[in-house]
Amino acid sequence: xxxxxHNHSAKEDALRILGSVKDSDNFEEILYQMYVRKKVEQGxxxxxxxxxxxxxxxxxxxxxxxxx
Numbered sequence: 001x002x003x004x005x006h007n008h009s010a011k012e013d014a015l016r017i018l019g020s021v022k023d024s025d026n027f028e029e030i031l032y033q034m035y036v037r038k039k040v041e042q043g044x045x046x047x048x049x050x051x052x053x054x055x056x057x058x059x060x061x062x063x064x065x066x067x068x
Contacts, residue, residue: 013038 008016017034025033046052053061 013041 014034017037018030021030021033
């Protein structure tokens with residue numbers, strides 16, 4: 001289960017993630033899983049801390065970016 005928790009050391013986080021990957025995964029797959037899971041955890045922490053962009057502001061950004 002993914003939870004945003006800054007009480008763990010980087011080593012503890014890495015070991016937790018390593019414990020959840022398949023033995024058949026190659027090194028690149030393991031690194032990718034570690035990267036993705038850490039980014040998701042960081043996103044969850046941002047949500048908990050209120051570090052988000054309101055939906056209407058994001059919609060305006062995408063409209064400007066896409067040229068529509």
